[in-house]
Amino acid sequence: MNAKSPNTPLSLTDWNKVDAHxxxxxxYDEAPELTDEMLEMxxxxxxxxxxxxxxxxxxxxLRGRPKSxxxxxxxxxxxxxxxxxxxxxxxKGWQTRMDEALKEWIARH
Numbered sequence: 001m002n003a004k005s006p007n008t009p010l011s012l013t014d015w016n017k018v019d020a021h022x023x024x025x026x027x028y029d030e031a032p033e034l035t036d037e038m039l040e041m042x043x044x045x046x047x048x049x050x051x052x053x054x055x056x057x058x059x060x061x062l063r064g065r066p067k068s069x070x071x072x073x074x075x076x077x078x079x080x081x082x083x084x085x086x087x088x089x090x091x092k093g094w095q096t097r098m099d100e101a102l103k104e105w106i107a108r109h
Contacts, residue, residue, distance in 0.1 A: 040055075041054060
């Protein structure tokens, strides 16, 4: 049966142990002190409500792969089985090689 038991705890964390922990000085030394500049870059939220957008290096807009200046477009195209078999047989990256072959053809015509 895949359904969770109604008595399954939501967390495996022992919150009483966490609450009882007294932070030692060396634990404070492990984390850098937050500066005003760091706080100015932070995204501020209250629950699910965004109060202020972040502008630091880890903001959502800057995460992940950089946006291309010339992004590819996804389209549905039909090719003959022979063409697909040929390019698929070349291994991983076959779609990129197919794109390059079409670009070469365009440059010659």
